[in-house]
Every structure is written in structure tokens, then in C-alpha cells.
Amino acid sequence: MSDHINTALVIGGGVAGPVTAMALQQAGIEATVYEAYDGTAEGVGAALGLAPNGLAALDAIGAGDLVRGLGDPMKSIVLQSWNGRQLAEIGNPGTLEPTRLVMRSDLYQALYGEACARGIRIEHGKRLVGVQEGRDAVTAQFADGTTATGELLVGADGIRSTVRNLIDPAAPQPRYAGLQGFGSVSTLAGAVPDTGGKMFMTFGKRAFFGLQVVGGNAVWFVNLPHPEPLTPAEAVAYGAERWLKVLAEACAEDRTPALELIRHTDPAELLITGPMENMPLLPHWSRGRMVLVGDSAHAPSSSSGQGASLAIESSVELARCARDLPLDEALARYEALRRPRVERIIKHTERTNSNKAAGPVGRVLRDALMPIGMKLMNPEKFSAHLHHRIDWAAPAA
Template identity: 85%
Template sequence: MATKISTALVIGGGVAGPVTAMALQQAGIEATVYEAYEGTAVGVGAALGLAPNGLAALDAIGVGDLVRQLGDPTTAIVLQSWNGKRLAEIGSPGSLEPTRLVMRSDLYRALYDEARRRGIRIEHGKRLTGVEEGEGTVTAEFADGTTATGELLVGADGIRSTVRTLIDPAAPQPRYAGLQGFGAVSTEAGLVPDTGGKMVMTFGKHAFFGLQVIGGNAVWFVNLPYPEPLTLSEAVSRGAERWLRVLAEACADDRSPAPGLIRRTDPAELLITGPMEIMPRVPHWSRGRLVLTGDAAHAPSSSSGQGASLAIESSVELARCLRDLPLPRALDRYEELRRPRVEQIIKQAERANSNKAAGPVGRVLRDALMPLGMKLMSQEKLSRPLHHRIDWAEPAA
């Protein structure tokens, strides 16, 4: 007779890993996190948005208020063209709290420390190389020669997931979205207009630029259309000085703060975030006692504004299903609850990416049609993904 599990191995110690472990612990399942890198990811990554639905999922495991202390609210997103023409403004409905802009490093540290405080073990230097399933167990094999055994192995190991390949050797790999990412935090915010708590996004002639002024600092990013699908390490190897020249040239004609901010950015302060990628549909989220969560299963590009929030939601939903249902039904139910939602948001992100990389003709059409399109689309429809809530108390069956 099938029984519910009591132990789990969580592969990956980024954002989804600690959240998964804390959610599993709350569900009565002992979880240990195994991270491939020897050190922590403190200081790694740029800013990201945590949407109301992601914050609500963190509330389900008692971490929401901790994370709210880290960031600043983004009350609306203002879209404008390269010449400064306002195309649209998208605000959060009054019934929802605003998205919070946080540095990924701060979010990582808060979740990592909270997981440790709750007694969750996080082991570093554990790069997964293989798995061995037994009768009611699964054993993880690591590159250092050690092993670990539990009743379930959760792949929270990101967009280049090893667990995904172990579940299905034919599983798709990330697809380059045609954009390279860059950003910085400038202390010279006084030299640019205060955005009033709004994120101002500019569809430039040759690049997409975003800016929000927070606490005297200008947090900005650029999505640069780039035909060559460079990896993060390849992009970094080309050097910040070279990229700043490229970005300055791409944004030179735009009537936005981009040219001035890029010109005044010290190369040491430029964050090179690498290629923007989208995961094609992953056919199999689980096999036997292996299951995926977060970016390993579904990775919308950053254009969605939902990457971290969806990863958090899936981690919490997985734990709820494992709390209430035995294997394999728990994994089937988890996928039933999550797949339609995440795949719809991924499709929306693909459309957003195509707008960012529009050519001369596409740019004219976009700027002409977007204001009308936004007027025709109700605020309720635009904000629908933000309303999603996981009721932890509700049975998953």
C-alpha cells in the first residue's frame, strides 16, 4: 500500500531549494539541501521582482514578512518608447500589495539563513552525478564520492538541471531568447528623475531599459538584443568595459536616463547577468522518486516578472501535495495544479521578449498599437496572474 514520505533530498541551494526544504519541513517531511558549489551565493545576481503571488506563497510557510523587509515596492510599471512617449502604465489593483524589488543576493541570504535557523541542513560541495532508486528509497550520488538516501529527490537545481536530465535524458535544454542582460545600482540617483515608486521601462531603438529610483539609488537594467547566444561565463569574459561601450552605443539615441547612467557606471559596478533564456515545455516533471520544481521544471524569462515567484509557488505546492497524498499520486497532483499556470505565463514572457527585440518596422507597429491594446485589455485580466493564492490549510486531494 502506498504511504506518504517522511524524508527528502533537495538538490540545489538557490532560491527554490531552501523554500522547498522549509515547506517540506512544515508538511512534516525532513529535508536536507545539497548545493553543488562550495560557497554561498551571497553577492551574486541583480535585482528581481517578487510579485504579490510569490509573497503570498512565502506567507504560507511564514517567510513573507521576512522578505518584505528586504525590498521596496514597485507601485506601477510605466512603458515608454525611445522618444519618451508614454505607451502605457500598469499598476497593481488596490486589492493587492505591490511587487517588491529586491536584490537576488539579499533574497538568497534571507532564505538561506531562515532555513538554517529552522534546523534544515544545507551541505555544500555536493554536485549531483547520478541516482539509484531502491525499494521505497532513492540515493543521490555526488562527485566527491559521497551518497545520501531519502524517500524522494527534488530537483531545485535551476535552468540547467541535472535532475531534469536524469528524469528524462531527452528533456529539452534552455532556449536563448535573443537578449543579454546587464544592470547596476547607481548611487547618483539625484542625476535622474525620481520615478516615484514606479519602474520606468523604455523600448529603446536598440535595447530595452528599466529604471527605478529607490532610497537614493538608481536600480537599472538593460536587455540587449544580441544574436550570439553567449553563456554567462562567455559574456563575463568579454569584460565590463567593452559591454559598457556596447550598451552606450545601443542606448545613445534614446530619450531616457539610460545614456547618462551607462556613461557614469564604473566597470566594477556593472552586473553582467548573462543570456535571457526560456525553458521549452518540459514533458516530464517526475519519474519514480524524482521530481522537479522551480526553474528546473519551468523557467519564464525575466520579462515575465514571475520567475522567482513561480519557483516559490511550485515549491510550496509540491510540499502541500506530499503532505496530503502518497506517491505517485502526490507528484501527479502537483503537476496538475502547476503546469497550466506556469506554461501560460511562459507564453506571455515569450511575447514580451519579442517586443523587446523588435526591428525598425516592428518597433513602429508596437509603439502605435500598444496604447490601444492596453486600453482594450482590462486591468483585471492584466493582473490575473498576481491574484493566485495557495491555501495551505486546504487539502491537496
């Protein structure tokens, strides 16, 4: 496996898949994307934050400006207690552009369309079920009986990755963070005051609530502590109408707009995003001619605000390494560049999730200590992860 590669199979057509294919194409490697679902994912998913580091990674493949026009800037995050007391305000350093709040569906459509415009083939209805590895190539086997062969197979197939299990059948599974996710976009004119480009996040008595008013619409989410993990399908099966009642009860005592927004949400408009999960540290990111990117390798929970940005970074960095190094060296270099960074962010996110699910005693301690801790913290150190840049022109070696 000492040769440079010319062709790649990208498994998964979400956010990381098209970005990986575009980055590989820019590196001179022909890539085809294979998506398990028959159709596209328009309208699927809630809002997410695309951080400055993620936008910079898209700039490396000429797609940053495409995404900047999609969302609204998030000038800062204001942390509050249940009674409206401000605990902290976290803003991007003045040297960085703001994080952008975008709907996942909008981001997906933009990246999908750009990949197609660049001549990248995306095939649907291709659910991976197995692989055959050879000395010079790897063949993907799909549930419909078809196959595809390339010199590299990239798993961009999300937190429940099939490729991850093929690389390492003993790989750990996603770890539940103790929270279920919900959200919606309310068009209630004047129902809540304008947030001035800020995201307000509230540690409620029984749930965590986030809100930003964008274009007159209230984009909101709730992280609800739940003792047992529910799969996305189980959470949906419980029913949006029943969940809205649960959410209203959980937010009833908090001095936020949550209760009013929940009460005026049509059940058909409630986004049930399912369990919030992290990926435990994986012993192996690659094997032979197979490698992982994005959530399949390093999914932080949504509390990080970095899931999409880290996935985009890894896609670009993998392509840079594959451009400059023989395959075995490229995969080792890619992991060495990415693993310390993503594991550090995942570890920080686990602490954030603990704060969201704090009990009565933990809540009091958190609300008392957080303002002190934030005042003592060096703002530049706190935002250091946002400054990360990939120098596409620099040799990966």
C-alpha cells in the same frame, strides 16, 4: 510507491531550494539541501521583482514578512518608447499589495538564513552526478564521492538542471530569447529624477532599458538584442568595460537616463546576467522518486517578473501535495496543479521578449498599437495571475 514520504533530498541551494525544504518541513517531511558550490551566494545576481502571488506563497510557510522588509514597492510599471512617449502604465489592482523590487542576493540570504534558523541542514560542495533508484528510496551520488539517501529527490537546481536530465535525458534545453541581460545599481546622487516608486521601462531603438530609483540609488538594467546566445561565462569573458561601450552605443539615441548611468558605471559594478532564456515545455516533471521545482521545470525569462514567485509557489504546492497524498499521486497532483499556470505565463513572456527585440518596422507597429491594446484590455484580466493563492490548510486532493 504508495506510501507517504518522511525524508527528502533537495538539490540546489538558491531561492527554490531553501523554500522547498522549509515547506516540506512544515508538511512534516525532513528535508536536507545539497548545494553544488562550496560557498554561499552573497552578492550574486541582480534585482528581481517579487510579486504578490510569490509573497502570498511565502506567507503560507510563515516567511512572507521576512522578505517584505528587504525591498521597495514597485507601485506600477510605466512603458515608454525611445522618445519618452508613454505607451502604458500597469499597476497592481488596489486589492493587492505591490510587487517588491529586491536584490537577488538579499532574497537569497534571507531565505538561506531562515532555513538554517528552522534547523534545516544545507550542505555545500555537493555537485550531483548521478542517482540510484530503489523501491523505497533514492540515493544521490555527488562528485566528491559521497552519497545521500531519502524517499524523494527534488531538483531545485535551476535552468541548467542536472536532475532534469536524470529524469529525462531527452528533455529540451533552455531556449534563448535573443537578449543578453545587464544591470547595476548607481549611487550617483541626483543623476536621475526620483521615479516615485514606479519602474520605468523603455523600448529603445536598439535595446530595452529599465529603471527604478530606490533609496536614492538608481537600479537599472538593459536587455540587449544579441543574435548569438552567449553563456554567462562567455559574456563575462567579453569584459565589463567592452560591454559598457556596447551598451552606451545601443542606448545613445534614446531619451532616457540610460546613457548617463552607463557612462558613470564602474566596470567592476556591472552585473552581467547572461542570456535571457525560457524553458520549453517539458514532457516530464517527475519520474519515480524524483521531481522538479522552480526554474528546473518552468523557467520564464526575466521579462515575466515571475521567475522567483513561480518557483516559490511550486515549492509550497509540492510540499502540500506530499503532505496529503501517497508519493505517486502527490507528484501527479502537483504537476496537474502547476503546469497550466506556469505554461500560460511562459507563453505570455515569449511575446514580451519579441517586443523587446523588435526591428525598425516592428518597433513602429508596437508603439502605435500598444496604447490602444492596453486601453481595451480588462485590467483585472491582465493582473489575474497576481491573485493566485495557495490554501495551505486545504487538502491537496
